[in-house]
Amino acid sequence: MNEEILYSVKNRVATITLNRPERKNAFTFTMIHRWADLLVEANLDDNVRVIVVTGAGGAFCAGVDLDVLAAIDPSALSRRDFLTDEIHRVARAVEASDKPIIAAVPGVAIGAGMDMTLMCDMRIVAESARFAESYINLGLVPGDGGAYYLPRLVGVAKALELLLTGDTVTGAEAVVLGIANTVVPDDELMEYTQALAERIAAKAPIAVKLIRRSVYQSQDIDLRTSLDLIASHMGIIMTTADHKEAMTAFREKRAGDFVGK
Numbered sequence: 001m002n003e004e005i006l007y008s009v010k011n012r013v014a015t016i017t018l019n020r021p022e023r024k025n026a027f028t029f030t031m032i033h034r035w036a037d038l039l040v041e042a043n044l045d046d047n048v049r050v051i052v053v054t055g056a057g058g059a060f061c062a063g064v065d066l067d068v069l070a071a072i073d074p075s076a077l078s079r080r081d082f083l084t085d086e087i088h089r090v091a092r093a094v095e096a097s098d099k100p101i102i103a104a105v106p107g108v109a110i111g112a113g114m115d116m117t118l119m120c121d122m123r124i125v126a127e128s129a130r131f132a133e134s135y136i137n138l139g140l141v142p143g144d145g146g147a148y149y150l151p152r153l154v155g156v157a158k159a160l161e162l163l164l165t166g167d168t169v170t171g172a173e174a175v176v177l178g179i180a181n182t183v184v185p186d187d188e189l190m191e192y193t194q195a196l197a198e199r200i201a202a203k204a205p206i207a208v209k210l211i212r213r214s215v216y217q218s219q220d221i222d223l224r225t226s227l228d229l230i231a232s233h234m235g236i237i238m239t240t241a242d243h244k245e246a247m248t249a250f251r252e253k254r255a256g257d258f259v260g261k
Helices: 029-044 066-071 076-096 112-118 134-138 146-154 156-165 171-177 186-201 205-218 223-237 241-251
Strands: 005-010 013-018 050-055 101-105 108-110 122-126 130-132 168-170 182-184
Touching: 005 029, 013 029, 013 186, 029 050, 029 076, 050 186, 076 112, 101 112, 101 186, 108 112, 112 130, 112 146, 122 171, 122 186, 134 156, 146 156, 168 171, 171 182, 182 186, 205 223, 205 241
Parallel strands: 013 050, 050 101, 101 122, 108 130, 122 182
Antiparallel strands: 005 013, 130 168
């Protein structure tokens, strides 16, 4: 039997590939557990500086496998625990990461599959990409953070339109709306995403970590607190060996060689 999730590391970029193409990578309990575990593993691995998440077989993820939903105990508490104890593992692992996470999105990303892309830091999408917050079509609410992530990307009004209609958004439309960073031909998706990830991985990793952290922290605090926070980060990072190497490399007009210290 094929592994439901594949994992590889190349040039300091870890790639997590959802691998149930026959079900458009709809996820099971074991996939969710492995997905979350791999995010934690990559975050702790000093050889990894950027994480890419993608799907095999021309699709990103069709959400939760409906057979899994059907097998859950029908009580309200069991259904709630299914989300908080199982599905939300990935969102919590993403939030805890100190490393940038890029979604490379081919084909469909619907329901929880769309939510799984929204929780990533960036989204590079193929021309074949199709997004939909399709919960409403099954009489459900967005169960994996869609109501949290989507308004932060497209604004409240557009988010409500997409959440309440379940309309499909193409890859090109996703770029216009601010859901995606870039749309590329399908056969260039992984090459483009890997190149972007490697560019980021080549930067000073402490600076990358603190920039990512500062951006998210600053969304929920006032300006003065944000400026105080960044001043503390700056005071720390200016003492690092990587900062000194970056300054030397800049003067010598060469790429820096960063070690994360």
